[in-house]
Amino acid sequence: MKTAFKLDAHPRRPRPLLSEPPADYFDRLPTRVMSRLPGAAAAAPGWRWLAWLTPALRTGLASVAVLGGFAASFYLSGSPGAGAPVAATARLDAVPRTELVGYLLTSGARVETSDLAVLTAADPGFAQGFLHASADELTDALDAQPTEDQTYL
Amino acid sequence: MEDHEILLKFQDPASRNLAFNQLVRKYQRKVYWHVRKMVVDHDDADDLTQDVFIKVWKHLENFRQDAQLFTWIYRIATNECLNFLGSKRRKFLLPLTDVGAELAAKMEADPALAGDEIELNLQKAILQLPDKQRLVFNLRYYDEMPYEQMAEVTGTSVGALKASYHHALKKVEDYVTRASE
Structure with missing residues (x-):
């Protein structure tokens, strides 16, 4: 008959016998964690306030920025082209x-x-x-x- | 770098990243192995360890220093593990024993345990414990953490922790004895 198992009699280990993580795991882990921080490492100081906005608000802000860009480029590229013929015609009308x-x-x-x-x-x-x-x-x-x-x- | 120095540097936006990098380097092994003992699988432990440090980053500014920094980090890691195991059970509608069996299967597949029957039986016995009791067992047996500190990590009274560890120890010894017969 076998004797009852007693944990105190068993050699104590600091942790279970599990396979070790990959050799360079703990060298790379801090970098991986830092890269996942919400806007900490990557964002420039001037844009840090974006991190405090909710995701929905950030999406909304991005949409407004894109639409605003389109509107601005349309206005800036369209106004001289549309105005020039009118001005030229007006000047031509003045010539006898x-x-x-x-x-x-x-x-x-x-x-x-x-x-x-x-x-x-x-x-x-x-x-x-x-x-x-x-x-x-x-x-x-x-x-x-x-x-x-x-x-x- | 001492904890108080890390916390001081973390308050300054100019040195915040550096301070947090030091914090991760200082505690990554302890957090990883605390998590790994609970979830067994390396990939799960890797994900959870990163999640723990992300949460530490988010909440460190509000850390009131009522407890030691490491105890506070341990508490976050513990909650992450319990939530992970709980959500796994809910997701697959698994009873407690099935999650234990899944973890035991992963343990058996680990080459580090090959050939060591008593150690394997010990690990399987520990995995049969309910999650919270297993957590108490790990903190006390492997980490040799004082009960007072365990109380801060788990939010449970010292008396309840002592009783929980005593029951866990009895279950583990009985399991290994039966498995060896």
Whole structure:
């Protein structure tokens, strides 16, 4: 018959006989713990206040920041583009028509009499003030335009 | 670094991280093995040890120094272990004995215990104890912690702890005796 087991008679160990953790476990553990701290090591000092906000509030704040960024970029990129044509048109309206036509005829902008003849056909009174050509001359210029069929043959 | 020095440096935001790093280095082994004895598995012990130190970080600012720093950390570690085992039992609807059997199976698979039948039976006997009684047994038998300090860790009276340890000891000895027959 075996004797009853007595713990006092058993060799005392500081802990149960369990396998040791990996060799470098305790060297790495402090770093792993520090990296998991809520915003302690990674956050810059100026952003530490974020750690005190609730997760829901932080998400809301991030959404507002993203939407605000979109709105700002849209406003900044859109306003000069939309405003410029209006301003340019306004400035162009201030130039007398005779000056405009004179510029187009002399600047080598490849505007020819036939181009002006088209305008005259659309608005007969338009050319009377500055275009020194009779109605017959204008008609001849229009007749000299190639037809669409000829263009695409 | 002494505890009071760690706590002093922790109060200063400029040296807080350094102080906490020192704290982890100082107590990591004790916390890990305290947890490991309760959950057996290394991976579980690793997760829980990290969780313990995260909780220490969160609450250290409010630590009133009524108790020793180490006792306070032990209390956090103890609660983490009990919560872990309790949630495991609830999650899988396991009765007490099944969790003990699961831990015993992990213990049997541990190569460190291979060939040592009495030690293995002793460990299996300890794992048969209810969680809180096992905790009391570990603190008293392995850590040789005074009952007064155990009372601070567990929030239980010294008298109740003495009775609990006495019952645990009897159960363990009976189990190993039966297993050796």
